[in-house]
Amino acid sequence: MVIKYKNLFIGFSIIITIAAVASMGVFGFKQGIDFVGGTFWQVRLPSSEASAQILSEFLSAQNLENVLVREGEVAGDFSIRTKELSEERHQEILQLMKSRFGSVEELSFASIGPAIGKELRSRSLLAFVLVLFGISLYIAFAFRKVSYPVSSWKYGFVTLITLFHDALIPAGVFAYLGHTQGVEVDTNFIVAILVIMGFSVHDTIVVFDRIRERLLLAKNREDLGDVINASIQQTFARSINTSLTLVIVLVALYIFGAPSLQAFTLMILIGTVVGTYSSIFVASPLLTYLQKNGR
Amino acid sequence: MRLKSILTLALLLLISVFAGLFVYPYPTFNGISTGDFANKVLPWRLGLDLVGGSQLIYEVDMSGVESVDRDSVMAGLRDVIERRVNLFGVSEPNVVSSKSGDSYRLLVELAGVKDVSEAIAQIGETPFLFFSEVETSEDAANGEEVAPSFIPTQLTGRYVKKAQLVFDQISNRPQIFIEFNSEGEVLFEALTEKNVGRPLAIFLDNNLISAPVVSEKITGGRAQITGQFSLQEARQLVERFNAGALPAPIALINQQTVGAALGQDSLQKMVWAGVYGTVAVMIFMVLYYLGLGVYAVLALCIYVVLTLAAFKLLSITMTLAGIAGFILSIGMAVDANILIFERTKEELKAGASWASAVDAGFQRAWTSIRDSNLTTILTALILFYFTSSFVKGFALTLLIGVLVSMFSAITVTRTILRAFAKSN
Numbered sequence: 001m002v003i004k005y006k007n008l009f010i011g012f013s014i015i016i017t018i019a020a021v022a023s024m025g026v027f028g029f030k031q032g033i034d035f036v037g038g039t040f041w042q043v044r045l046p047s048s049e050a051s052a053q054i055l056s057e058f059l060s061a062q063n064l065e066n067v068l069v070r071e072g073e074v075a076g077d078f079s080i081r082t083k084e085l086s087e088e089r090h091q092e093i094l095q096l097m098k099s100r101f102g103s104v105e106e107l108s109f110a111s112i113g114p115a116i117g118k119e120l121r122s123r124s125l126l127a128f129v130l131v132l133f134g135i136s137l138y139i140a141f142a143f144r145k146v147s148y149p150v151s152s153w154k155y156g157f158v159t160l161i162t163l164f165h166d167a168l169i170p171a172g173v174f175a176y177l178g179h180t181q182g183v184e185v186d187t188n189f190i191v192a193i194l195v196i197m198g199f200s201v202h203d204t205i206v207v208f209d210r211i212r213e214r215l216l217l218a219k220n221r222e223d224l225g226d227v228i229n230a231s232i233q234q235t236f237a238r239s240i241n242t243s244l245t246l247v248i249v250l251v252a253l254y255i256f257g258a259p260s261l262q263a264f265t266l267m268i269l270i271g272t273v274v275g276t277y278s279s280i281f282v283a284s285p286l287l288t289y290l291q292k293n294g295r
Numbered sequence: 296m297r298l299k300s301i302l303t304l305a306l307l308l309l310i311s312v313f314a315g316l317f318v319y320p321y322p323t324f325n326g327i328s329t330g331d332f333a334n335k336v337l338p339w340r341l342g343l344d345l346v347g348g349s350q351l352i353y354e355v356d357m358s359g360v361e362s363v364d365r366d367s368v369m370a371g372l373r374d375v376i377e378r379r380v381n382l383f384g385v386s387e388p389n390v391v392s393s394k395s396g397d398s399y400r401l402l403v404e405l406a407g408v409k410d411v412s413e414a415i416a417q418i419g420e421t422p423f424l425f426f427s428e429v430e431t432s433e434d435a436a437n438g439e440e441v442a443p444s445f446i447p448t449q450l451t452g453r454y455v456k457k458a459q460l461v462f463d464q465i466s467n468r469p470q471i472f473i474e475f476n477s478e479g480e481v482l483f484e485a486l487t488e489k490n491v492g493r494p495l496a497i498f499l500d501n502n503l504i505s506a507p508v509v510s511e512k513i514t515g516g517r518a519q520i521t522g523q524f525s526l527q528e529a530r531q532l533v534e535r536f537n538a539g540a541l542p543a544p545i546a547l548i549n550q551q552t553v554g555a556a557l558g559q560d561s562l563q564k565m566v567w568a569g570v571y572g573t574v575a576v577m578i579f580m581v582l583y584y585l586g587l588g589v590y591a592v593l594a595l596c597i598y599v600v601l602t603l604a605a606f607k608l609l610s611i612t613m614t615l616a617g618i619a620g621f622i623l624s625i626g627m628a629v630d631a632n633i634l635i636f637e638r639t640k641e642e643l644k645a646g647a648s649w650a651s652a653v654d655a656g657f658q659r660a661w662t663s664i665r666d667s668n669l670t671t672i673l674t675a676l677i678l679f680y681f682t683s684s685f686v687k688g689f690a691l692t693l694l695i696g697v698l699v700s701m702f703s704a705i706t707v708t709r710t711i712l713r714a715f716a717k718s719n
Contacts, residue, residue, distance in 0.1 A: 198674030252572030
């Protein structure tokens with residue numbers, strides 16, 4: 001089934017991936033304070049006194065640059081995003097806010113200089129590359145005993161492509177969300193990408209493992225396409241179920257967990273769904289392409 | 296064999312009950328007293344984002360320090376700041392020095408501090424003392440003096456052994472008497488010898504305090520700073536010197552503060568999200584795998600308490616992200632069960648007996664379980680080594696979660712299945 005319509009499935013993936021890349025190219029990422037520096041400040045004001053607009057105007061009047069005020073979940077809770085603030089400025093503005101709005105409870109305050117962001121970016125990139133190649137090389141190694149009819153490094157190569165696929169699509173969604181909802185890309189985003197890569201390969205392994213087992217048993221008498229079809233069919237339920245349990249906890253985390261982790265959770269959720277699709281409908285069919293080209 | 300499995304299972308359950316008591320953080324459970332066992336033995340360590348507190352990152356200005364001395368300066372700086380933080384009573388302050396590229400940094404974590412701005416002020420206000428040579432040059436053309444230039448020397452506050460408040464015998468004004476350590480003594484002697492008849496400037500926090508003229512070489516490493524101090528200023532300075540002067544200037548480049556209320560709220564939400572998620576996974580397992588699912592539920596319960604106990608035993612600081620990592624590992628811990636059960640079902644369908652189907656299920660599913668867990672372990676390790684402290688918590692809980700889940704999937708589930716073998 002899967003092999004018969006493989007062009008359709010892979011074509012679908014290519015279109016989505018192109019859309020994701022285009023989304024990143026067109027919208028770019030809205031970078032969080034840990035990447036570009038800046039201040040993120042959560043305060044609780046008497047709800048009768050303040051609205052996002054009043055607070056925003058008040059802060060702009062204090063010569064704060066690029067002020068962005070959002071309302072929080074609870075009435076009176078606001079998050080303020082602005083440029084980097086020194087501790088003196090922070091205290092000064094807090095005092096001014098107190099005299100303007102009465103009681104001000106500071107829920108959180110983070111101000112980050114731009115130096116950290118530069119390092120974070122280069123280290124994130126390094127971690128990304130290491131995970132990408134680490135996993136691919138491991139797969140090539142784990143499948144070293146099945147070098148016929150597809151050599152084991154090709155399993156690794158296919159894994160590399162699916163990992164890229166699984167990382168690019170959620171990243172594209174986030175570029176879009178950044179543009180429309182102001183969702184920012186921060187350290188959590190990088191962690192989410194790496195986690196997605198670590199998880200999405202699980203289902204691929206399950207299918208590959210079955211292919212490996214059948215190929216070893218069949219001693220090359222079967223056509224690779226048939227082996228893959230049978231393998232996917234037999235492992236279909238477990239591929240879906242293992243992802244589903246992860247989806248269940250992610251949904252619980254998204255609905256009930258801390259609001260500051262929502263974007264992180266959503267990202268992994270998208271990645272898990274994409275990863276499940278790719279392991280069934282992309283990774284295994286890709287093997288058959290490589291086989292034909294390889295011989 | 297079955298008896299052995301039943302005994303093993305009983306032992307596992309017993310350990311789990313103890314582990315459960317060990318991790319349960321409240322003194323009562325549904326009105327039944329737990330004796331507050333958990334907190335008495337070893338309390339949970341919670342991160343700043345859950346109990347409230349502040350994380351400060353300081354950039355250290357090493358421009359005035361020889362490169363060979365930099366590591367010792369960092370160590371000194373860390374000690375000094377640790378002592379300063381202790382002065383205003385933070386429990387277990389965490390001060391870590393780090394070097395990235397050319398920049399030296401200090402990370403200071405203050406848990407449960409009420410007044411963070413006061414803490415920041417105190418850390419930043421630590422006096423930075425250095426001695427400077429003075430170069431006065433006369434403009435030859437018209438004989439007028441030009442502004443003297445100051446040449447900072449190696450002699451800084453890092454060589455101060457102790458400070459004392461003294462009073463000038465004539466004016467009765469408060470003065471600060473400092474005593475150098477042996478290294479400082481040598482430096483001071485050389486410096487005074489070189490500058491006999493010339494002034495030596497003393498800077499405190501980059502302000503010129505005084506510039507006494509050196510009358511003769513001073514041995515013994517003692518100096519008196521004469522400045523326009525009020526009694527209170529002088530007393531405060533002495534206190535700070537004795538806590539340790541900063542061996543190099545620092546600048547706050549990063550501040551992250553979480554209020555206690557927000558932290559509490561986050562913790563509550565994460566715990567409930569974890570409970571709901573786990574229960575939902577359990578319901579799914581029972582609905583889909585029926586009898587086998589019940590075993591998976593039992594295995595998952597054991598997994599959860601054992602993992603939590605491992606976190607606690609290893610004194611891992613639980614952060615928001617750390618809890619998220621653990622919750623994700625719950626979603627993955629059952630994966631091994633699913634793989635084993637699916638395989639067992641296949642074997643049963645092929646006509647195998649219960650016992651051999653279970654054995655084959657474990658054996659054949661093992662390669663998938665091993666490979667997929669190893670990729671997660673790899674990812675967690677890379678996350679741990681290449682990212683900041685926030686992410687480390689996540690990577691660590693995920694890593695431990697996966698390791699325990701490999702144990703629970705293989706040993707615990709197999710024991711359960713064998714113990715209940717006949718009933719199926």
